Amino acid sequence: MxxxxxxxARTVTARTLAALVDExxxxxARIATAVEGEFVPASRRSQLAISEGMKVEIVAPMQGG
Known part of the structure; x- marks a missing residue:
């Protein structure tokens, strides 16, 4: 997909956001995730199905200044 x-652009086999994070x-890792511009907490990643063409954002906090 x-x-x-x-x-x-990426081709992945994962079917859920949690599986994508694994893949x-x-x-x-300490990350934040969003799908189609909506924040998805870690507790919901395994229930959120991803599909063809979805836009996923994955960010990690940075330290420093």
């Missing part, structure tokens, strides 16, 4: 992750090697 083809989706956009952080505005980059991208981000399991255990």
């Amino acid at each position: 083809n989706i956009l992750v952080n505005d980059e 991208l090697g981000l399991t255990g």
